[in-house]
Amino acid sequence: MIYYFSATGNSKHAAQVIAEKTGDTAVSIVDIIKGKTQINEKSEKTGFVFPVYFWGLPEIIKRFSSMPEVKNSLGDYVYCVITCGATTGSADKMLAKSLGRKLDYSFSLRMPDNYVVMYDPSPKEKAQKFLAHADKELETVCADINASAKKRAGSTKGKVKSIFISKLYNAFRSTKNFYANDKCVSCGICAKNCPDSAIEIKNGKPVWIKSKCQHCTACINCCPTEAIQYGNGTESRRRYSYDKTVNK
Numbered sequence: 117m118i119y120y121f122s123a124t125g126n127s128k129h130a131a132q133v134i135a136e137k138t139g140d141t142a143v144s145i146v147d148i149i150k151g152k153t154q155i156n157e158k159s160e161k162t163g164f165v166f167p168v169y170f171w172g173l174p175e176i177i178k179r180f181s182s183m184p185e186v187k188n189s190l191g192d193y194v195y196c197v198i199t200c201g202a203t204t205g206s207a208d209k210m211l212a213k214s215l216g217r218k219l220d221y222s223f224s225l226r227m228p229d230n231y232v233v234m235y236d237p238s239p240k241e242k243a244q245k246f247l248a249h250a251d252k253e254l255e256t257v258c259a260d261i262n263a264s265a266k267k268r269a270g271s272t273k274g275k276v277k278s279i280f281i282s283k284l285y286n287a288f289r290s291t292k293n294f295y296a297n298d299k300c301v302s303c304g305i306c307a308k309n310c311p312d313s314a315i316e317i318k319n320g321k322p323v324w325i326k327s328k329c330q331h332c333t334a335c336i337n338c339c340p341t342e343a344i345q346y347g348n349g350t351e352s353r354r355r356y357s358y359d360k361t362v363n364k
């Protein structure tokens with residue numbers, strides 16, 4: 117079983133490739149949390165695929181990995197593939213701590229960065245190059261998993277610095293700067309696609325109803341008219357998504 121969380125499609129793509137090449141099944145963590153799918157019985161290998169947030173774990177991964185039924189479902193071989201724009205810090209070690217066991221294998225997979233709230237995503241051609249490179253790296257990952265390899269690979273950083281940087285996540289995880297401008301066509305896609313039900317449509321416009329959300333960027337990156345903004349930095353930035361309807 118491969119558990120995945122993805123906002124803009126990178127991690128879902130990685131999970132699907134791994135599932136196909138290792139003969140496993142990729143299951144959405146959002147679907148499990150929303151009760152649309154159930155955790156199946158133990159399988160021989162258990163994988164976790166998700167994006168790094170601030171060199172640490174997305175809030176939904178912290179919640180999911182500490183659930184007793186998830187811990188009980190772990191196979192003998194447990195691995196993670198964490199997607200990132202640059203580095204995953206020591207997020208794999210944080211996952212291991214939350215699961216209460218060592219990971220047999222972890223890989224930090226560089227893919228296009230989606231954090232438009234802070235950075236301008238790469239131009240399309242550059243993003244395509246990142247994706248082509250990631251697909252090559254995935255071939256190695258799948259061969260490693262099939263061989264039950266035990267290693268830690270990819271772009272990781274030290275534990276102490278990671279703990280410090282990961283603490284910034286909560287400080288940034290606020291909805292107060294989100295708004296939709298005049299380009300909003302009231303389609304409701306942002307609310308349907310939000311993994312954490314943090315958006316309600318009121319009078320045809322999105323309202324961010326929670327003081328805290330995942331900050332996953334699905335809403336801002338996947339709005340079909342690019343109406344969603346965060347503060348005053350995002351109007352001029354590009355948007356990035358591998359898949360616009362990951363959690364719909």
Ligand SMILES: Cc1cc2nc3c(=O)[nH]c(=O)nc-3n(C[C@H](O)[C@H](O)[C@H](O)COP(=O)(O)O)c2cc1C
Pocket residue numbers: 121122123124125126127128166167168169170171172199200201202203204227228229230231330331332333358
């Ligand atoms: C809140 C947030 C924080 C992020 N922090 C990091 C980071 O610390 N290091 C990094 O390399 N990429 C970071 N990223 C980029 C994502 O991890 C990366 O683009 C990931 O592949 C997106 O996966 P997805 O498309 O499956 O959602 C961050 C993205 C978000 C939304």
Ligand code: SF4
Pocket residue numbers: 296299300301302303304305306307320321322338339340341342343344
């Ligand atoms: S996805 Fe964009 S256009 Fe559609 S309701 Fe949300 S903000 Fe408006």
Ligand code: SF4
Pocket residue numbers: 123309310311312313314315324329330331332333334335336
């Ligand atoms: S409100 Fe936007 S950033 Fe927050 S969890 Fe929902 S889709 Fe992600």
